[in-house]
């Protein structure tokens with residue numbers, strides 16, 4: 123396999139290895155058998171991706187921007203949120219951090235069986251990468267519900283019980299939720315300056331949690347859905363997300379256009395397209411701009427925790443969004 127890049131001094135692919143080499147001016151290319159990344163060093167010393175292909179099979183260009191923080195973490199940002207300087211956000215991977223197998227290594231799940239000291243250290247590294255304080259984080263005890271909580275400065279340092287979506291218009295509050303296949307959805311209204319974060323598995327998706335989060339922004343802050351910018355992050359894709367008969371029925375009841383969301387397999391089972399289901403839900407409520415990462419966590423469990431691909435003993439990756 124040959125990878126061409128006019129800025130690269132050489133290109134080489136080796137199975138299972140990643141090789142970085144310097145290209146003038148301040149450009150680097152990383153090549154593996156399954157990923158190609160072209161990135162440049164930012165003024166902060168982070169590495170920002172210009173082009174990223176996750177998997178040659180997909181052979182698609184991602185909108186997501188890939189960063190490597192100074193403390194060794196790898197995280198993504200949505201291209202449509204990145205231009206807004208007042209928004210702090212990051213879709214973290216499992217890369218970097220201190221947790222041991224099977225939680226290696228940037229696990230932020232506190233209830234998965236990992237060493238609590240490692241989990242707290244990982245939270246500290248994420249905050250360091252984003253230049254925020256752990257005391258600024260408002261989070262939730264996620265239960266696959268459709269409940270949305272509007273939070274303010276009083277909720278910093280707290281975990282809201284029984285909640286799977288958070289919304290805030292308060293600067294200095296960083297919303298954080300945890301994922302291993304479920305869909306992270308980041309929301310931002312640049313007019314009213316409100317952010318939201320959603321954890322949508324199949325239960326939340328059929329119960330309309332993404333729509334409910336947008337409506338909470340409308341109700342609490344007067345947001346207009348057409349102003350809202352949304353990002354649908356890495357999560358289990360229609361390639362891998364097989365569902366049972368009962369879930370098929372719930373999808374058919376919840377979505378008028380269910381044939382576009384259910385993919386029949388050769389063995390008669392169905393795969394559910396959570397990305398498209400949530401995209402349709404946001405579009406139907408009037409959200410103006412929606413970016414879909416299109417990255418499957420089960421296909422890429424080298425980079426993301428995946429409940430399906432790793433089994434039940436695995437970690438959770440963190441997604442953070444807040445206003446400066």
Ligand SMILES: [Zn+2]
Nearest residue numbers: 361362418421
């Ligand atoms: Zn997949």
